[in-house]
Amino acid sequence: MTQAPSKQCDILIVGSGAAGMTLALSVAENAKVILISKSVLNEGSTYYAQGGIAAVFDENDSIEAHVNDTLKAGAGLCDKQTVEFTATSAKDSLEWLIRRGVSFDKMDNQSNKYHLTREGGHSHRRILHAADATGKEVQLTLAQKVRNHPNIEVAERCNAIDLITSRKLGRAGNRVLGAYIWNRDTEQVETVAAKFVTLATGGASNVYQYTSNPDIASGDGIAMAWRAGCEVANLEFNQFHPTCLYHEQARNFLLTEALRGEGAVLKRPDGSRFMPDFDEREELAPRDVVARAIDFEMKRLGADCVYLDISHKSPDFIKKHFPTIYERCLGLGLDITRDAIPVVPAAHYTCGGVVTNLQGETRVKGLYAIGEVAYTGLHGANRMASNSLLECLVFARATAQSILPQLEQVAIASDLPAWDESQVSDSDEEVVIAHNWHELRLFMWDYVGIVRSDKRLQRALRRVEMLQQEIHEYYANFRVSNNLLELRNLVQVAELIIRCAMQRKESRGLHYNIDYPDLADDAQPSRLKPD
Structure with missing residues (x-):
C-alpha cells in the first residue's frame, strides 16, 4: 500500500x-x-x-x-x-x-x-x-x-x-x-x-x-x-426497535412504526394481543415500552418471536401505504394482507x-x-x-x-504529516478479527441489551478491556483493513456504552437495570470526558 x-x-x-x-x-x-x-x-x-x-x-x-x-x-x-x-x-x-x-x-x-x-x-x-x-x-x-x-x-x-x-x-x-x-x-x-x-x-x-x-x-x-x-x-440509551422482521433471509429488515400507527397489533404465537397488558397506549406506546414488552413475552413463553398483524386492514390500503414492506415480505413467502409478520426487537438507534x-x-x-x-x-x-x-x-x-x-x-494547515505505515505488515490472521467481532456483538447483546444488571455490565467491561488490548496490538502491527477499522471503533464505543450504563443507578427510558428498577429523583445525562 x-x-x-x-x-x-x-x-x-x-x-x-x-x-x-x-x-x-x-x-x-x-x-x-x-x-x-x-x-x-x-x-x-x-x-x-x-x-x-x-x-x-x-x-x-x-x-x-x-x-x-x-x-x-x-x-x-x-x-x-x-x-x-x-x-x-x-x-x-x-x-x-x-x-x-x-x-x-x-x-x-x-x-x-x-x-x-x-x-x-x-x-x-x-x-x-x-x-x-x-x-x-x-x-x-x-x-x-x-x-x-x-x-x-x-x-x-x-x-x-x-x-x-x-x-x-x-x-x-x-x-x-x-x-x-x-x-x-x-x-x-x-x-x-x-x-x-x-x-x-x-x-x-x-x-x-x-x-x-x-x-x-x-x-x-x-x-x-x-x-x-x-x-x-x-x-x-441505545434504542431497540420493537419490530424487526424475524427471518433467516432478512436479518436487518425493519418494519416501520407507521404499521402500528395505522392499526397493526402485536400478538403472541397463540394469536392473543399483549400490549394492552403493559401500557394504556397499547401498540403506540414509546419504543422502549414496546421493546421490553416483546422481550418479556418472548422470554416468558420461550418464543423465538412475536407477531405483528395488519391483515384486518384492506389489501388495497396495505399495498398503497406499505408497498416496500409488502413486496419484501411477499418475496419471503409472507403475504401481509393475510399473514401476521414474525418480529423481534433489534438495536436501532444511538x-x-x-x-x-x-x-x-x-x-x-x-x-x-x-x-x-x-x-x-x-x-x-x-x-x-x-x-x-x-x-x-x-x-x-x-x-x-x-x-x-x-x-x-481560518487557514488550512499545509504541513500535516503523511500516514506512517513503515512499521506494519500485511495481516496473516484475519480470522482473529472475525472472532473478536462476533464475541463483542454477542456479549453486548447478552449483557448490555434491553435488560441489564450490575453483574452483566461488569462482565461486559472485563471482556471489552481484554478485546481492546488484543485489537490495539493488532492495529499497531498490521496494515489497516475495513474490518479492523470498524472493530477498533466498535470496541471503543462498546466501552463508552458500558461506562455510561454503569453511571446510571436507575431505570429510565431505554436503560433498564434490574438492580435499580425505579426512577431516580435527580437524574442527569451521563457524561464521559477523555483523560
Whole structure:
C-alpha cells in the first residue's frame, strides 16, 4: 500500500446520509467540500429509514404539542431548549427538502395537503412520508444534487481512520486540522487537510448482534471524536426497535412504526394481543415500552418471536401505504394482507453520542458533529419516532450557519504529516478479527441489551478491556483493513456504552437495570470526558 497525495478543502464532511449531504448542499455555494462516503453514496441508515419526518403541518397540531410529546418520550432527560429549537426549525427544514425535490405523499392528486401519519409517542398526525420509503426518497434526491454540484467532491468507499488535531501533533491548543482517509479501492491512505471537519457518521448499533442498521453503522465518528478529545454523553440509551422482521433471509429488515400507527397489533404465537397488558397506549406506546414488552413475552413463553398483524386492514390500503414492506415480505413467502409478520426487537438507534451545542460544535475547535453521531439533548432517554431525520436536517443547517462566517478567518494547515505505515505488515490472521467481532456483538447483546444488571455490565467491561488490548496490538502491527477499522471503533464505543450504563443507578427510558428498577429523583445525562 502506497501513500496517496494529500488533499485540501474548506470543509471535510465524514458521512453521506441526510445530515452530511444537507450540510454539503448548505455550504457548497461558498466553500470547497469533500464528502466522505464509507460505502457507495446511496448506502447508510438514511436510505433505509421507512417511517418519515416529524414536523407541524396540520392546523390542529402545534409546535408546543411536538415539544411536549418529545419531552415525554425522552423520559425527563431531554434538553428543553434543544427540543424547542428542533421543533421550531422543523417546518423550515422540511420545506428546504421539498424545494430540493423531495416528494412527500399528498392527501390526493388534487390536494396540496400532505398525508400525515402518526407514530408512537405522537399526540397528532405530523409525520411527512414518502409511502414507507421516506429515507430512500431523501437519500436519492440529495445524492443527485450532491453529485452534480461542482464544489462538492464525493469520495466513495473510503474509511476515515482518525482525525488530525493540533494536540496530537504536539502543537498549541486542540483544533482539528483534517483527517486520515483510507481508500478501499486504491488501498492508499490520504491525508486531507481542512479548515473545518464535520462528523456525520451515524450511530453504533452494529455493536449488537441483532440490529436494523446497515453494516457500516460501526460508531466510527463517536470513536474518532473520543480519541480527539471530545466529550460523550447518554450512550447507555441505545434504542431497540420493537419490530424487526424475524427471518433467516432478512436479518436487518425493519418494519416501520407507521404499521402500528395505522392499526397493526402485536400478538403472541397463540394469536392473543399483549400490549394492552403493559401500557394504556397499547401498540403506540414509546419504543422502549414496546421493546421490553416483546422481550418479556418472548422470554416468558420461550418464543423465538412475536407477531405483528395488519391483515384486518384492506389489501388495497396495505399495498398503497406499505408497498416496500409488502413486496419484501411477499418475496419471503409472507403475504401481509393475510399473514401476521414474525418480529423481534433489534438495536436501532444511538440516542447518545458526541456532545455538541445547538450549532453542532464539539469541544475540539473546528470539529462539528451532526445527526445520530451527536448528543444534542434532543432525545433524552428515548428517541421519539421520526425525530431522527429531522435532527439531521435541523442541525446540518445550523452547522452551516455556524461555519460559513468563519471560513475566511481560518487557514488550512499545509504541513500535516503523511500516514506512517513503515512499521506494519500485511495481516496473516484475519480470522482473529472475525472472532473478536462476533464475541463483542454477542456479549453486548447478552449483557448490555434491553435488560441489564450490575453483574452483566461488569462482565461486559472485563471482556471489552481484554478485546481492546488484543485489537490495539493488532492495529499497531498490521496494515489497516475495513474490518479492523470498524472493530477498533466498535470496541471503543462498546466501552463508552458500558461506562455510561454503569453511571446510571436507575431505570429510565431505554436503560433498564434490574438492580435499580425505579426512577431516580435527580437524574442527569451521563457524561464521559477523555483523560
